[in-house]
Amino acid sequence: MTQVLIVVESVGSAETTTIVSALERAISVGSSTSLETTDVKVISASDLSVDAGIVGVHLLCPLTLSVPEKLVFPAQTLYAACRDVAGLRKQLEAWQYITGDGTFWLPIVLTAKGALYGEVIGSAQGADLVNAASASGYIQPVHLSDYQRQPLYALGQRLLRSLNALPAVYLMQFGWQDGAVCFDRLFPFPAAPAIASLKVQTPDLFACHWACLTGQPLLDLTIR
Template sequence: MSRVLIIVEPANESPSPFAMSSTTVQGVSALKQAMLDRVLDKPLDQSVVKPAIAAPLTDLAWASSVEMVFAPELNQQGRFSNLAAQDYLICPLTLNLPDWIPFPAQAVFKACGDVERLRQTVAQWQFEPGVGNYWLPIVLTHKGPLYAEVIGIANDLNPQDALLAGRYVQPVHLTDSWRQPLYELGQRLLRSLTAPPAVYLIQFGLGTQGIYFDQLLPFPDAPAIASIDVQSPDLFACHWRCLTGQPVRDLLI
């Protein structure tokens, strides 16, 4: 039976090295729910998921065969020391990965982890580097990209409401004059990285000089939580469908 290995980062503020943040808990839960709720329009495309899964895929109850590991545990000797020979679909929700982890998006994760180098590359495309509190989700399917509504931080948009502090919200409405350059940036970035199907988040800022590029996240990170019960399918469900060769035809809010 094929298994799913979700790799997450421990909570920075936790006294325990192996505790999850509340946002990570929500993300992992949403990803598992996507596995339970999956409805296949057609059999999974075997050519899409290889080499992530060595054994043939069948109509499995995926959520019953899910393992979760904290990224630091991967450097410990033991059961994860020979992942290449094991039957796992590897699903990282962190950039903090050892170089030896074998999965199709390995090169993309490494490129995204080198934030300064990626910023330098994007600066050559006339997008200045800078810190941003907005995220453009891109659902890269096997047929092309779907652009979701922008995500922001609630108290940035409504600083008078203390109850919204730290919460992510979707949608953040931007004019076409902002959207089109963002879409072009996303398309160029993913092409330059030869990115495989997945959900990607472009973190960016807006200023008087234009769009500031912060970083590219090759998985649904904490801001993607804003899509739960707002977007259909949510970004975690989209990510799972992309990883397993299932179609994502539209994004509805």
């Protein structure tokens, strides 16, 4: 039996419930072809033990950066780097990038064979929310020109390489300043904006995350 431990910021909020349900559904579908059963548990970060044996027993799926700093797991260093937003911005400034607040997210699906880039997600605040996808407060796709896409892809690729990123779904938060990319931060998991991909992208970002964590192949991302 595969034991999966989903770690969240707090249990019970509507947003967390949607995210966890989406990942649980992805796990169920992704495990349906396996002879091995999968047991999924959800725990808040504050209740997570730093017991060294926890990773050996469970497949850890943190959906928050607030994991204990002393918790030893494969992505420990990566999560620490993403948690240090100021430090990550300083690194990007050394690369001559602008940094600051952003309201867009570039999904990067990093598989064992390379990266797939999803359509950009934007904040739907203040927009006319006309469908279930945007009702979450986020909307996908935000259409960009190739001229806008290429610098984003280049930045995402360079950033993940510098962090020795493991296969997973990443959301790179960014904005624009005078037409240039403005880096905000990086999430090493499908954070709240990924909700916009449900019923919009195939496979959705939660299904992609589970596929990456378990080494299942992903060939393409499509918008319905």
